[in-house]
Amino acid sequence: MKGTIFAVALNHRSQLDAWREAFQQAPYKTPPKTAVWFIKPRNTVIGDGEAIPHPQGETVQSGATVALIVGKTARKVAAEEAANYIAGYALANDVSLPEESFYRPAIKAKCRDGFCPIGALSAVRNVDNLTIITEINGREADSWHTGDLQRSAAQLLSALSEFATLNPGDAILIGTPHSRVTLRPGDRVRILADGFPALENPVVAEGELA
Helix, strand or coil: CCCCEEEEECCEHHHHHHHCCHHHCCCCCCCCCCCEEEEECHHHEECCCCCEEECCCCCEEECEEEEEEECCCECCCCHHHHHHHEEEEEEEECCECCCCCCCCCCHHHHCCCCCEEECCCCCCCCCCCCEEEEEECCEEEEEEEHHHECCCHHHHHHHHHCCCCECCCCEEECCCCCCCEEECCCCEEEEECCCCCCEEEEEEEHHHCC
16 A cells, blocks of 8 residues: 555444443543544555564454545545545455544554555445454454444545545545454454455564564
């Protein structure tokens, strides 16, 4: 991936449900009314088969999702026109430390080396009715359906392009549910969805990586 990777938090209904009470308290006072964006910088990006570093003493969680890959320059694109700007989709893993707050950017949790595996581009053209499965060491550990997202892939591209020009090669991670799978050194995490090349990565203790 050579472009910028944007990602959206709180785009799954289970996340909003889990945080509903907290969002009534300070400093939030009210749930967010627009998409909550963050960026996965280039140091996070790895490919299929590459190792996810596991920092010592930290809880590391898998976040199976889909990456929308931008195909041409997009600025203020209507959701109805979004398909014309999408090159395709790939499986991705928004690896993270546990989310403790949405009030401040979670750079330490989201932006660590190797915390964004992205797979190969698929031929799938619509991801609004997709089941995404996480396997750990060959056994299913979690699954979720994109129909439970608050905003579709097309709506996300439209919302982001309203204030940020998107360029070919940029990507948008479309969201993850509240429940995540904990990763441990020695695990192999595999993300699956119909029509997509699998995305598989070993988890390696950070100190063991050169």
